[in-house]
Amino acid sequence: MSVPPYLLLTTFGERLQESMSNESKETEKVVRLTELSTSGVMGSLPGRFTDYNDQFVQTISDSGDILEHAMNRGGQNQEEASANSNRNIIQSVHYDEEMADLGDFAEEDSVSVSRNPNDFDGEEHEDGSDNVNGDAKKRSKGSIGKNYPLPTKWVTSPNSPLALSQNGLNVKFAFRQSQPAQRHYDVKCAKGNAVIPINCGVFYYEIRVLNASSKNYEKACDISLGFMNAGELSNISKAPGLENGTYGFHGADGNVYANHTLSEKYNKPFGINDVIGCGVNFTNKTIFYTKNGVHLGTAFKDVYSPLVAVIGMKDDNAIMTNFGQSDFAYNIEGYVSQVGRKLKAKIMNLATKTDEDDDVNMNASTGTLSNNPSSLDLYTADTEDAIFYDARALVASYFDYLGYVDVCKAFAEEISEDDEEIGITNVAGDPIDTEVLQIRQQIRNYLIKGQLDEAISLTRMKFPSVFEEDGSILFELQCQKLIQLIKESKIDEAIKFGHSLSADLSSESSKQLDHLNDIFSLLAYQDPSESEFGYLLSNEEVLKLCNRLNGEILKSLGKTRESLLSSRIEEVKALISSLNESEELDSLILTKKDLGID
Structure with a gap:
């Protein structure tokens, strides 16, 4: 086996070639062990094989000594994994002062509606949906809740005018404000009591509007719900979506907002008795909402950070929340099952022909998942060929993502020649935009060489929207310039430049000021x-900045900020993690039946 010519143009390829020339053949035992792991039989924790009886182990493989080695090694892996898990505890969201026990305030509300989470009625709603609880499902009682402390109630800051019920699920104002709420600055917020980690895959919660201050309270309300980035745990003073790092769906106008920007007209406003759901799908990095059991579609994309649930409201509003303690109005289990099937299909390159980030098949009138086989049509190409061509596409997209001009050309030429030999055309993909690749590569080279002024100037000249859309990346580049001056022992110049950077920052830029102080x-x-x-x-910090800037440039060009290969790797990791955390040990074995292959 030899390294492909296009790989030899990279440092990795050279090292791989050298390694292969000096490497001796693996023993048959090691090869067999690798095959078992790759097939998903052993999972990422081979030690769990000890949970099976000897007869079952012998049935899987005739190499008993190999499995014994796997068990011994797996036992060590389990101990290491346990130690690592203790160091990676998910942070809970809390405040220094606990709220007083306010008890249940259901009977105090001015509007008489059902307060029992199980009393979600089956009446027909304005959007045409009925029997919203007919297909409702509880949150799955899998192992996710045991490993990740997902939100179970709301918490508020000390002295907040928001009152919580005893179980932390009902929220309203504890007292009436002296002046009517006029602007979004008067909104008060509560947050979920735990961070939602990316590893959970999909998270979902629902609220029901109990009271609304709006004049047209049956159709609209001054309530908004969504998420905020977990890294920004300071109190928020505006409705979700009207501050940086937050996402929100507003009941007053039916719009969705993110990072203080109106995203789009999303849906109709919502009011009293409406059940609004909010979910995040980390597998495709989107946030979605539901209304009375009907999926409303994708609201936000490119969600990369762990999140915290957040609810905002003005005076005289009240809500009841369901974090999974009772049946949901929306069939979230059906949604999660379909996401899981799509992930498994992608791994084997059997994704649907119309596969998109937000293409969960929904019936617009009933909000039910589609069971039409045509909606899940699989590619008819031979599986091995499909995997082969998909792998080539992954490699090509990764070289393009990195901006490797010569490598992209060599790879495209090689696969084009191979395709011509077997009579295949148009498999190589779109033509390579050599000019853009060269510019991106030049910017990367400038950063690696410490030529920050040149990198900033070239980016501003060729991709001006990068700095216009995200000023933080320009600040990071300027900080790297300051670091480079310190590296080169240009102390006077570094101090002068650092002071100019500090002077340009506002007092609200606390994180940026802290980072600048660390550099100083x-x-x-x-x-x-x-x-x-x-x-x-x-x-390593320079390379992180290279990837960060490269991602922003790609985004400005209408592409994703991360490579297709990276996305697939994360999807596979999430699936493997889910399988290994399952309470059913048989789920460690990924069979053809699981993937829907006859």
């Missing part, structure tokens, strides 16, 4: 690389 701290050490801030000088 390097000047206090004779050998900055040995200080606690020495990591700022590392090449």
